[in-house]
Amino acid sequence: MFLFATRRLFQALPILLGVSLVVFGLLQIVPGNPIDLLLPPEASPDMIAQMKAEFGFDKPLYIQYFNWLLRALSGNFGNSIFSGQPVNAEVAVALKNTLYLALPAAVLGFSLGILLGMLAAFNSGHWLDKLFSALAIAGVSLPHYWFAIIMVVIFSVTLNVLPAQGMGEGSLAEQIPFLILPVITLSLIPMGVVARLVRATVLDIRSQDFVGALEAKGLGKRRILYHVAKNAAPPVLAIMGLQFGYLLGGSILVETVFNWPGSGNLLNLAIFRRDIPVLQGTILVLAFFFVLLNLAVDIAQAMIDPRIRR
Amino acid sequence: MSRFTKFAFVAALAAVGLGLSGPSVQAQTLRIAMTASDIPTVGGIPDNGSEGYRFTGFPVYDALVNWDFSKTDQPADLTPGLATEWKADPEEPRKWIFKLRKGVKFHDGTDFTADAAMWNFDRIFNDKAANYDSAQAAIVRVSLPMLEKYEKLDDDTLVLWTKKPFSPFPYLITRVLFVSPTQFAKVGGKWVDFGKQPAGTGPFKVTKVTQRVSIEMARNEDYWDKARVPKLEKLVLVPMPEATTRLAALRSGQVDWIEVPPPDAIPSLKSAGFQISLKPYPHLWPWVLSVADNSPFKDKRVRQALNYAIDRDGLVALLNGTAKPATGFYDPTYPAFGKPKTTYNFDPAKAKALLKEAGFGPDKPVKAKIMISTSGSGQMMPIPMNEFLQQNLKEAGFDIEYNVVDWGTMLVAFRNPPTAAMSQGSHAVNISLPFSDPTNIYRFFHSSAMPPNGSNWGVTNDPIVDKALDEAFNTFDPAKRDELLGKANAQIVDEAYWLFIVHDLNPRAMTAKVKGFVPAQSWFQDLTQVTVVK
Numbered sequence A: 001m002f003l004f005a006t007r008r009l010f011q012a013l014p015i016l017l018g019v020s021l022v023v024f025g026l027l028q029i030v031p032g033n034p035i036d037l038l039l040p041p042e043a044s045p046d047m048i049a050q051m052k053a054e055f056g057f058d059k060p061l062y063i064q065y066f067n068w069l070l071r072a073l074s075g076n077f078g079n080s081i082f083s084g085q086p087v088n089a090e091v092a093v094a095l096k097n098t099l100y101l102a103l104p105a106a107v108l109g110f111s112l113g114i115l116l117g118m119l120a121a122f123n124s125g126h127w128l129d130k131l132f133s134a135l136a137i138a139g140v141s142l143p144h145y146w147f148a149i150i151m152v153v154i155f156s157v158t159l160n161v162l163p164a165q166g167m168g169e170g171s172l173a174e175q176i177p178f179l180i181l182p183v184i185t186l187s188l189i190p191m192g193v194v195a196r197l198v199r200a201t202v203l204d205i206r207s208q209d210f211v212g213a214l215e216a217k218g219l220g221k222r223r224i225l226y227h228v229a230k231n232a233a234p235p236v237l238a239i240m241g242l243q244f245g246y247l248l249g250g251s252i253l254v255e256t257v258f259n260w261p262g263s264g265n266l267l268n269l270a271i272f273r274r275d276i277p278v279l280q281g282t283i284l285v286l287a288f289f290f291v292l293l294n295l296a297v298d299i300a301q302a303m304i305d306p307r308i309r310r
Numbered sequence B: 001m002s003r004f005t006k007f008a009f010v011a012a013l014a015a016v017g018l019g020l021s022g023p024s025v026q027a028q029t030l031r032i033a034m035t036a037s038d039i040p041t042v043g044g045i046p047d048n049g050s051e052g053y054r055f056t057g058f059p060v061y062d063a064l065v066n067w068d069f070s071k072t073d074q075p076a077d078l079t080p081g082l083a084t085e086w087k088a089d090p091e092e093p094r095k096w097i098f099k100l101r102k103g104v105k106f107h108d109g110t111d112f113t114a115d116a117a118m119w120n121f122d123r124i125f126n127d128k129a130a131n132y133d134s135a136q137a138a139i140v141r142v143s144l145p146m147l148e149k150y151e152k153l154d155d156d157t158l159v160l161w162t163k164k165p166f167s168p169f170p171y172l173i174t175r176v177l178f179v180s181p182t183q184f185a186k187v188g189g190k191w192v193d194f195g196k197q198p199a200g201t202g203p204f205k206v207t208k209v210t211q212r213v214s215i216e217m218a219r220n221e222d223y224w225d226k227a228r229v230p231k232l233e234k235l236v237l238v239p240m241p242e243a244t245t246r247l248a249a250l251r252s253g254q255v256d257w258i259e260v261p262p263p264d265a266i267p268s269l270k271s272a273g274f275q276i277s278l279k280p281y282p283h284l285w286p287w288v289l290s291v292a293d294n295s296p297f298k299d300k301r302v303r304q305a306l307n308y309a310i311d312r313d314g315l316v317a318l319l320n321g322t323a324k325p326a327t328g329f330y331d332p333t334y335p336a337f338g339k340p341k342t343t344y345n346f347d348p349a350k351a352k353a354l355l356k357e358a359g360f361g362p363d364k365p366v367k368a369k370i371m372i373s374t375s376g377s378g379q380m381m382p383i384p385m386n387e388f389l390q391q392n393l394k395e396a397g398f399d400i401e402y403n404v405v406d407w408g409t410m411l412v413a414f415r416n417p418p419t420a421a422m423s424q425g426s427h428a429v430n431i432s433l434p435f436s437d438p439t440n441i442y443r444f445f446h447s448s449a450m451p452p453n454g455s456n457w458g459v460t461n462d463p464i465v466d467k468a469l470d471e472a473f474n475t476f477d478p479a480k481r482d483e484l485l486g487k488a489n490a491q492i493v494d495e496a497y498w499l500f501i502v503h504d505l506n507p508r509a510m511t512a513k514v515k516g517f518v519p520a521q522s523w524f525q526d527l528t529q530v531t532v533v534k
Helices: A002-029 A034-038 A045-054 A061-073 A087-122 A127-141 A144-158 A172-206 A209-216 A221-249 A252-257 A263-273 A276-304 B003-021 B049-057 B114-125 B137-141 B169-175 B181-186 B243-251 B263-271 B300-309 B312-318 B348-357 B382-396 B407-414 B439-445 B463-473 B478-494
Strands: B029-034 B065-068 B077-080 B083-088 B095-100 B147-154 B157-162 B204-210 B214-219 B234-239 B257-259 B275-277 B283-289 B323-325 B366-373 B398-405 B498-504 B508-510
Touching (some): A002 A061, A002 A276, A034 B407, A045 B137, A061 A276, A087 A221, A087 A263, A087 A276, A127 A172, A144 A252, A172 A252, A221 A263, A263 A276, A263 B407, B029 B049, B077 B083, B077 B169, B114 B137, B114 B157, B114 B181, B243 B508, B283 B300, B300 B398, B300 B498, B312 B323, B312 B382, B348 B382, B366 B382, B366 B407, B382 B398, B439 B478, B463 B478
Parallel strands (some): B029 B257, B366 B398
Antiparallel strands (some): B065 B077, B095 B157, B147 B157, B257 B508, B275 B508, B283 B498, B323 B498
16 A cells, blocks of 8 residues: 555656646746736836846746756745745645635535435435435536625625625634635535535446345345445545545635635736746645545545455 | 534524624724735835835835825825925936935834935845845836936935936835835845835834735824824725625625725615715826827827717716716816817717718728726726727727737736737727826827837827927926926827726725725825724
8 A cells, every 4th residue: 555655646746747837838828927017017128127137037938947946846936926925835824724615615515415415316216316416416507606796695795694705813713704605605516516426326336236135135224325335435535536626726716706815816816917936836736735635535445445456 | 303403503503693793893993905916015115006005105104205185176296205395406407305304213113314215215226235125126116217316415315316307206206115224124134024014104004914814004103294193093904806805895894995896886885875985086097099000090080080989978877977088198177188179079970970081981990909908907897898888989980809818918018019919919908097197198108108118009109299298397397397298188189199088086985984084186095084983
């Protein structure tokens, strides 16, 4: 198992290198660079050129990239062009803020998704099945920024019981009200995706011969459910890993509506300001987490299903 | 009731209770939602354009010459700041003498002196100095390319030299804000760290800076201008780029004041008892027309037809009255508007006649590509506003194609000639522009200010405009200068160099508890007189 994990971690290196190259390349295609946006519209070309030289943007692209890569390898992603703050610190704060949302949203979304999916599958054809499936489809298809605005209108503006934006400050208890609306909004998609997959997988497994055999053997309902769940777990785990990765990336739309200073918000800001160091740093860290998550999922799958280990 | 439902019920109640106690309101605290997507830099050189100077510039710092917010019935002008008086030497008009104010203290308790002032000039203009702020200095230098050198004459006097006689110089020196050298040394001599614990001389002291979240300020009891010691105890500034989020934050009581509410929310805000503040300020939302050879707007008749073809009043109605029609670079109430011969009203018949004269007609519409942005500083609501204009113009015989770009792409285009690749073949750029001081008009219309030397993107080259502007900058009598600027504006209007559309009215919305705010006709505002009643 250890060998398996180490091998997978090393496989991540070319992935991260590729990601950094693609990000760097894409940034060169978009017109404008951070200096163009930092300076007021009336900035003269001389001044822009001077500033670009100070930040090293006048060097050939491959040199800019390698300079960045060398520093990144030592764990230093440089400073934001705009705030001057170290990228490491900015990314750490943003990721922490996003985790506040992503963890509860994942717990809520996954547990509701599994519950709805199971209930739908075990009541296949029944009106309950139709209801839960409809809920799942709604979760996947509702535009969640729209859902967020509706929630804000109801709970913040009309009833005035929950804050409309921001993440509050102080103790966790004081921050909880700020979490409720964004967490519910964010949990919608994972809930829908997981519910649909669980339903389909469980239905498929239930129709397999071994389940019939177990029933014929006179095994209790709970024991059968256990066997079905164990067989349905690997694909569901894989999807949950991916969904949690998306949540960590921070939904740009949801974080914008709720003015939440997380990783989606940071990415959005960095894209519009062409803040190359922040953009590179954030995306690379997120990519790394994605790889880690997939690894965790693979390990979990291997533990559940010995066939995968072979 | 099962255990689970009981638990859920209690949890829900707890959440609701916490929510009610969450956004508590402190006495004499004003919470403002800005439109910026991040907090503007706080260390004395604000980024984020005018909004930066409005909130983290002038409240925290003084310049030698400050903006005067006290006469709100006219465009804001200048007032003594850290200099008590200033004048250009009549013998040598390049030499400006500033007498420094005595007894001013920085927020850290140290004195503002001539040496501190020189040190601050070094921060921006001396790239050899130890305190040179390489990352930020250019933001200020951009406005002061005419500054040649600066000298300390004695402990009370500073002398600044311009490269050539330049009468509007005091307007631009408002960009240089003064920070405490002692505080800079105390935080370890790094500007990034100074930005977290800054010290200026202004009416508000910065108490807390949280990147992307908020800036908190407190009253500076010892402010040198006793009339402008803030009435507020605390000021909290929150970046909130999304208009609907700002609106929800105001309506749910999380903030007391929002910049730029969405125009369609204004009637409902008014009926719910919120105050709407509207005031003209030096802002124009135009199409900057290219008169280059490849542009249909090279022909004066086409430019004039464009100006006659749009329904400005209709557009203002669409914006719920948050703007006023524009008929020139300056607003007609502005001292430098001058006496143009032409007034552009909504006259589609005249527009069609002019187009016919220029060789266009129903079978041969004027085809033009206009660069517009999705958002940006002062850009108002570019998409719906331009859609409205497109419809107007179609009826008059224009076939307008929009090239929608983000703000950064537009800035890059605007710094290059209209024929350059960065301008993407556009014949006009819809970029909002200020006329806060006499130098703006020069930068946009003087033939020597064509890119890359200035912001005359439209490449207008008009000897009458050039002559009036050159004379204006050599004239040290303000009335005479306004007359000359008026001459330039009149020519710009008569030649229809731009499509003049609307002036923004700087909308803000605030709760009924906010008192004492009288908006100045300026991009910047005075928050010292504001109170928040319980």
